[in-house]
Amino acid sequence: MDIRYSTGKEPFKTMTTEELRKEFLISNIFVKNDVSAVYSHIDRIVTLGAMPVDKKVKLDKNIDPMKDFGVDFFLQRRELGMINIGGDGIVVADGVEYKVNHYDALYLGAGTKDVVLESVDKKNPAKFYMNSVPAHVSYPSRVITYEQANHVHAGSAAESNDRTINQYIHPDILETCQLSMGMTHLETGSVWNTMPAHTHERRMEVYFYFDLPEDQVLFHFMGEPQQTRHIVMHNDEAVINPSWSIHSGCGTSNYTFIWSMGGENRTYTDQDWIRTTDLR
Template identity: 45%
Template sequence: MIQVRYSSAPTSAETATTADLRDSFLVQDLFVEGEVRATYTHEDRLLVGGAVPGTGQLDLPAWTEVLGTETHLAGRELGIINVGGAGHVLVDGDKHELEHLDGLFVGRGSEVAFAGTEAAFYFVSAPAHASYPSQLLSHSEVEPVALGSSDAANERSLFRYAWGQELQTAVLQFGVTVIANGSVWNTFPPHLHPRRTEIYCYVDLAEDDRVFHFMGQPGSTRHLVVGNREAVISPPWSIHSGAGTGSYAFIWAMAGENNVYTDLSPVAVEDL
């Protein structure tokens, strides 16, 4: 199952209803046992999905009717993060074991399958002009970058899996940010990525917790109320920031014109 979302103009968010915003930017119901589900957005041609193998094995679908190729990665590269229990991913027959929040980069041209009774795999793919080697990205072995402070309620640890250094990719960048206990804000103060799209997937929320995700142009912000394992498409014209009602983490993934991680435009709080 795959959905298609079209690009939106900046002004569309200013007059949109809550339902309109959710239909355009919120991605829900990606994780269903025994299925692979995805949403394709025309924003930088990113595709996000979820695979929950259960007792079987699931192949990464080609979705030829959307991607126009016989295999999913014929012209794309892939980032995977396990948001469930232990499982493994087969890349051209080679097994890669992934624990909770472990990542995997898969280069263009590969065949991929998912397995693991307790696993739930989140993935994002982007068009790629070249092929680079696949690489396992263990969460416990990635050195986190400490950001924010407890006084500002935005203390968090940034785990950079693919970010334009160390691991070579064509355009894809992705990683995980874990919010410290007692903090609520992520990516605050906010910023813009004028040359690329970013997609957030919020994970590890309790059933009754939510994240209030802020989006829109500076001075005309809107918000989405987001639950566990739900994603938000953040176009280049939109800020992205959020506050949660409890502890959580989020997976960030980016692709576009510039693959330098620090390529961003800060937005001052007084300009919101």
């Protein structure tokens, strides 16, 4: 498991391209029959990816619970959300089988001990994208299908941000300690996300970009509103955004992204908006 330590506002202003990418960019998320894991000390969020092809894989395959978290098993004091962006999959958690099909989500409450992931068809393997945050209460685990998510249309083609926000792990859908998670899809011809930009000092966020053609790129903007920097991103990559940072992106093509938040609250609209003309 890769461990990242939090970077403050002042050091951020002087970081090179390589330093920014090393600290905030998450690549190689999906590896055949394996589980990747990046542990950030920013609100102690863990970003994981699993792509079981012709084998079942254990969620904690590359995690040492006692060494890494001081607990007996990974989710002893954590909750976890996942969205499957690949072929249909199956997750068995403490003996309970959950069918997690394409674009479905699964929430696992704190205290879930044994988690095994597999694909229904090895020729079209599941790709489980996951985030985990600390939790002090155990809420029931459940699948949230794509149909059960809240689908909120936003933006317009004229603004180059015609998109649908799909809210899965959200206060209107189910109870969690602090995790929120959803997926935003941009229509053809739309390339901007989260603009006008905002921050939320009470929550951090991880963006995972996918459905981006391999010959296209995305410019993810972050930093204080008057001290912005960018990271060039490719398909199936994620970026860690501190609470003091904006998080906005513009692609050379349309794309889809998964947003995941942890922090003091789960109020989706708790945002500090920044006028576009005030950005620097």
